[in-house]
Amino acid sequence: xxxxxxxxxxxxxxxxxxxxxxxxxxxxxxxxxxxxxxxxxxxxxxxxxxxxxxxxxxxxxxxxxxxxxxxxxxxxxxxxxxxxxxxxxxxxxxxxxxxxxxxxxxxxxxxxxxxxxxxxxxxxxxxxxxxxxxxxxxxxxxxxxxxxxxxxxxxxxxxxxxxxxxxxxxxxxxxxxxxxxxxxxxxxxxxxxxxxxxxxxxxxxxxxxxxxxxxxxxxxxxxxxxxxxxxxxxxxxxxxxxxxxxxxxxxxxxxxxxxxxxxxxxxxxxxxxx
Amino acid sequence: xxxxxxxxxxxxxxxxxxxxxxxxxxxxxxxxxxxxxxxxxxxxxxxxxxxxxxxxxxxxxxxxxxxxxxxxxxxxxxxxxxxxxxxxxxxxxxxxxxxxxxxxxxxxxxxxxxxxxxxxxxxxxxxxxxxxxxxxxxxxxxxxxxxxxxxxxxxxxxxxxxxxxxxxxxxxxxxxxxxxxxxxxxxxxxxxxxxxxxxxxxxxxxxxxxxxxxxxxxxxxxxxxxxxxxxxxxxxxxxxxxxxxxxxxxxxxxxxxxxxxxxxxxxxxxxxxxxxxxxxxxxxxxxxxxxxxxxxxxxxxxxxxxxxxxxxxxxxxxxxxxxxxxxxxxxxxxxxxxxxxxxxxxxxxxxxxxxxxxxxxxxxxxxxxxxxxxxxxxxxxx
Amino acid sequence: xxxxxxxxxxxxxxxxxxxxxxxxxxxxxxxxxxxxxxxxxxxxxxxxxxxxxxxxxxxxxxxxxxxxxxxxxxxxxxxxxxxxxxxxxxxxxxxxxxxxxxxxxxxxxxxxxxxxxxxxxxxxxxxxxxxxxxxxxxxxxxxxxxxxxxxxxxxxxxxxxxxxxxxxxxxxxxxxxxxxxxxxxxxxxxxxxxxxxxxxxxxxxxxxxxxxxxxxxxxxxxxxxxxxxxxxxxxxxxxxxxxxxxxxxxxxxxxxxxxxxxxxxxxxxxxxxxxxxxxxxxxxxxxxxxxxxxxxxxxxx
Numbered sequence: 001x002x003x004x005x006x007x008x009x010x011x012x013x014x015x016x017x018x019x020x021x022x023x024x025x026x027x028x029x030x031x032x033x034x035x036x037x038x039x040x041x042x043x044x045x046x047x048x049x050x051x052x053x054x055x056x057x058x059x060x061x062x063x064x065x066x067x068x069x070x071x072x073x074x075x076x077x078x079x080x081x082x083x084x085x086x087x088x089x090x091x092x093x094x095x096x097x098x099x100x101x102x103x104x105x106x107x108x109x110x111x112x113x114x115x116x117x118x119x120x121x122x123x124x125x126x127x128x129x130x131x132x133x134x135x136x137x138x139x140x141x142x143x144x145x146x147x148x149x150x151x152x153x154x155x156x157x158x159x160x161x162x163x164x165x166x167x168x169x170x171x172x173x174x175x176x177x178x179x180x181x182x183x184x185x186x187x188x189x190x191x192x193x194x195x196x197x198x199x200x201x202x203x204x205x206x207x208x209x210x211x212x213x214x215x216x217x218x219x220x221x222x223x224x225x226x227x228x229x230x231x232x233x234x235x236x237x238x239x240x241x242x243x244x245x246x247x248x249x250x251x252x253x254x255x256x257x258x259x260x261x262x263x264x265x266x267x268x269x270x271x272x273x274x
Numbered sequence: 275x276x277x278x279x280x281x282x283x284x285x286x287x288x289x290x291x292x293x294x295x296x297x298x299x300x301x302x303x304x305x306x307x308x309x310x311x312x313x314x315x316x317x318x319x320x321x322x323x324x325x326x327x328x329x330x331x332x333x334x335x336x337x338x339x340x341x342x343x344x345x346x347x348x349x350x351x352x353x354x355x356x357x358x359x360x361x362x363x364x365x366x367x368x369x370x371x372x373x374x375x376x377x378x379x380x381x382x383x384x385x386x387x388x389x390x391x392x393x394x395x396x397x398x399x400x401x402x403x404x405x406x407x408x409x410x411x412x413x414x415x416x417x418x419x420x421x422x423x424x425x426x427x428x429x430x431x432x433x434x435x436x437x438x439x440x441x442x443x444x445x446x447x448x449x450x451x452x453x454x455x456x457x458x459x460x461x462x463x464x465x466x467x468x469x470x471x472x473x474x475x476x477x478x479x480x481x482x483x484x485x486x487x488x489x490x491x492x493x494x495x496x497x498x499x500x501x502x503x504x505x506x507x508x509x510x511x512x513x514x515x516x517x518x519x520x521x522x523x524x525x526x527x528x529x530x531x532x533x534x535x536x537x538x539x540x541x542x543x544x545x546x547x548x549x550x551x552x553x554x555x556x557x558x559x560x561x562x563x564x565x566x567x568x569x570x571x572x573x574x575x576x577x578x579x580x581x582x583x584x585x586x587x588x589x590x591x592x593x594x595x596x597x598x599x600x601x602x603x604x605x606x607x608x609x610x611x612x613x614x615x616x617x618x619x620x621x622x623x624x625x626x627x628x629x630x631x632x633x634x635x636x637x638x639x640x641x642x643x644x645x646x647x648x649x650x651x652x653x654x655x656x
Numbered sequence: 657x658x659x660x661x662x663x664x665x666x667x668x669x670x671x672x673x674x675x676x677x678x679x680x681x682x683x684x685x686x687x688x689x690x691x692x693x694x695x696x697x698x699x700x701x702x703x704x705x706x707x708x709x710x711x712x713x714x715x716x717x718x719x720x721x722x723x724x725x726x727x728x729x730x731x732x733x734x735x736x737x738x739x740x741x742x743x744x745x746x747x748x749x750x751x752x753x754x755x756x757x758x759x760x761x762x763x764x765x766x767x768x769x770x771x772x773x774x775x776x777x778x779x780x781x782x783x784x785x786x787x788x789x790x791x792x793x794x795x796x797x798x799x800x801x802x803x804x805x806x807x808x809x810x811x812x813x814x815x816x817x818x819x820x821x822x823x824x825x826x827x828x829x830x831x832x833x834x835x836x837x838x839x840x841x842x843x844x845x846x847x848x849x850x851x852x853x854x855x856x857x858x859x860x861x862x863x864x865x866x867x868x869x870x871x872x873x874x875x876x877x878x879x880x881x882x883x884x885x886x887x888x889x890x891x892x893x894x895x896x897x898x899x900x901x902x903x904x905x906x907x908x909x910x911x912x913x914x915x916x917x918x919x920x921x922x923x924x925x926x927x928x929x930x931x932x933x934x935x936x937x938x939x940x941x942x943x944x945x946x947x948x949x950x951x952x953x954x955x956x957x
Contacts, residue, residue, distance in 0.1 A: 008770050009762075009766035009770070012766040016762075017781055019838065020781070020785050024796055026806060027792070027795070032829060039799075040445075054799060079677045083677035083681075085673055086677065088689070090670075093674060099674075099678055099681070100688075101951060102686060104950070105685070108892060108896055110939065110943070111901070111916075113692075116686075117688030117936065118688050122689060122693045124691050140683075140685055143677065158379065163373075164373070164381075165392065166345075166366040166367045167367070167372055167373045167441075168440070171367050173669055197787050201789035201792075206879055207924075221791060229798050237789070239793040240789055241788050243786050244789075245788070247782075248783070248784060248787050249780070265426055265936070269428050
């Protein structure tokens with residue numbers, strides 16, 4: 001249906017996207033405000049970015065956050081991919097119902113519950129809280145998101161490709177690395193990115209499971225936000241938004257270009273064959 | 275079969291030789307998926323260098339049978355032997371058979387040459403040998419210029435060739451082909467049929483092919499196995515399947531056929547007379563099969579063996595029935611006349627359009643006479 | 657048929673694939689729930705951890721069972737703070753889910769009707785905020801809604817408000833609704849869009865060909881066929897909103913009660929772990945039915 005949009009549809013889209021983007025845009029704009037007052041425009045300045053970089057506590061928190069995010073996203077991607085394979089390929093095994101329940105439940109489980117229950121586990125296991133507990137908590141949450149993303153790719157995966165590889169003498173485990181993994185890689189990468197940003201953004205679960213020396217950026221931002229809006233926090237938020245936006249847009253442009261090129265090649269193949 | 279029917283160009287019939295050893299042997303194989311029986315107590319012998327087709331509608335178990343030979347499914351009961359060795363428990367990557375998949379299953383992230391080399395690399399063949407073999411395969415399927423292309427940069431016919439080359443590269447003793455021509459258009463399919471036959475003959479391979487296309491099976495095969503609901507209905511050469519089907523199912527599945535239900539009035543050897551309700555004269559045939567007097571049977575005759583005319587033929591040895599022309603289908607090369615008999619049965623007769631006459635003498639609603647010789651049809655009991 | 661690829665491989669690799677994520681989830685997702693239930697049944701103690709241990713071993717098992725008490729749950733029913741928090745959460749979650757549906761549906765509908773060429777861009781625009789931090793998006797609203805914030809400035813500039821007047825939205829329930837609708841909108845739009853996008857346009861053409869006016873066609877064709885998306889979107893929003901903490905904490909006033917916030921305060925301010933566990937268990941019980949429905953739905957697609 002490539003007809004033109006009715007005025008009603010155009011209005012919904014305009015209002016909808018205005019609602020979604022204006023608050024973020026304002027936040028970004030005011031991070032470049034010379035004035036300390038958020039409501040008064042005092043001229044363009046990048047001084048708050050300088051302040052931000054000089055704020056050692058903030059930089060420490062950012063460093064912890066990035067370490068947690070990279071580590072937890074990587075572990076979550078491995079576990080989530082295994083879980084996705086389990087869910088798509090192993091139709092019957094004892095406890096399958098429970099397994100898929102444990103994959104889907106964390107997606108909607110209120111974070112306060114996930115955070116509190118994990119903390120209680122760590123205390124019961126006498127595990128001292130800090131970097132590792134936050135990492136484990138994030139793995140548990142984000143592996144389920146990875147599993148869902150990878151699973152949706154595996155569902156459409158042509159299994160005869162794996163069968164063809166085995167038919168040509170490739171053992172099952174090697175088949176996974178030679179055929180399956182390269183082909184589902186875009187979904188695995190998307191899963192990693194999702195896990196990474198979820199970990200980067202998480203406040204609630206990290207707050208429950210953190211310990212001395214493992215203050216993450218959201219925890220730091222939260223404690224400052226409670227004291228009021230400051231341009232410095234606006235600057236931190238802008239950097240975080242920029243990092244995520246650049247990553248997501250680059251990834252989507254890349255997939256789009258690959259898609260376009262593939263379609264072009266297919267058309268060319270049909271033409272030269274015809 | 276005591277006597278062979280149909281054309282015999284090259285004598286290849288190891289299944290008639292009691293001393294020949296089957297190369298592939300399915301022994302009472304059954305495969306169940308839960309409550310569903312996909313293959314039901316089935317046995318076949320396939321010989322070396324044979325071009326063997328499994329033919330049947332979708333869901334008849336033909337693909338399951340092939341997948342069991344490739345190792346993707348294990349039989350629930352029975353044994354599968356390859357060159358005398360039981361294949362039970364041998365994983366697919368250790369079986370000396372290769373398969374060409376219906377979807378072709380070309381690896382999209384590898385070039386044509388890498389696809390063809392894939393199986394050879396698994397065998398740790400030395401690099402120069404792999405290159406030589408890949409070049410040879412590319413030449414065989416006439417794709418030398420396309421070695422560096424990715425599968426999505428090829429047309430459907432080219433992909434089919436890559437799939438074939440990849441499956442042949444390891445020089446398997448047996449090549450399994452799952453609906454190999456299904457995705458091609460009609461013209462290309464016909465060309466490719468003959469290419470497949472040439473390749474099979476030149477390389478001296480055993481081909482086992484799964485298809486639902488009877489024309490494909492008829493053209494290429496040494497023998498065809500017609501399957502239905504997991505069972506083997508008939509295994510025979512294409513000509514036998516066409517001329518001597520053993521049941522209404524096979525007769526109806528392969529080509530077009532007229533079936534007239536009736537009762538056997540008298541049998542003497544292969545000579546029988548059949549009384550069909552509503553026909554004033556009994557049908558006389560020289561192919562009684564296993565019918566006995568009093569049986570309810572079906573007289574089967576192919577439309578091209580029924581002659582049609584506006585005047586009653588005078589030869590007393592012919593079977594003749596009169597009817598009214600109900601419908602005429604003009605197909606270019608032939609015309610199909612659907613003639614309604616007094617009892618309401620519609621009998622088809624095809625007539626080759628040997629002249630360029632646009633106006634045909636027989637028209638709608640004409641009274642027409644259908645006739646056929648005594649040995650043109652046969653009696654089916656099931 | 658799908659399990660044959662597994663059946664073929666060496667069994668240990670097959671089991672490793674299942675066992676590693678399975679064990680992880682058993683230990684770090686399921687076991688914590690057992691512990692949370694256990695602690696919700698134990699006594700508060702002034703110690704570290706601040707509760708009396710319940711199970712130390714099999715020998716003391718029965719002693720411990722006798723010590724288990726429903727005291728914390730009784731406490732929940734006694735103090736109106738808790739049940740009012742639950743009710744208020746239910747009310748806010750239901751109302752905001754409804755608002756999300758009313759706002760999200762026209763947007764998703766317009767996206768699905770947009771020319772094919774711009775649909776990926778629109779989808780991207782919806783997904784992008786979903787990737788950015790929840791906390792940041794809530795924080796952005798503080799600057800807008802606070803009394804001396806941007807909304808006040810804007811309305812004063814337009815002359816709607818006098819120079820000394822200020823908007824009073826911050827720290828009210830309205831601010832919480834705005835924050836929730838804003839934060840969860842992508843979660844509502846995405847499933848709605850995927851359901852509406854699948855809708856075959858020829859169905860509407862067929863309906864109109866058979867004499868059905870467009871508005872009626874929407875109610876008899878589009879709406880029923882988009883129901884799976886509606887259901888998914890509603891559960892995807894309702895369940896996490898029930899336990900929402902950041903939004904009521906940052907945007908809501910002291911009178912905005914939500915159970916996630918109550919739990920947080922109980923845990924971080926009062927350090928009453930058994931009671932906060934009990935609060936979590938009750939919340940979980942309330943959410944079990946919607947979560948099960950959501951899972952069933954997930955498995956079908």
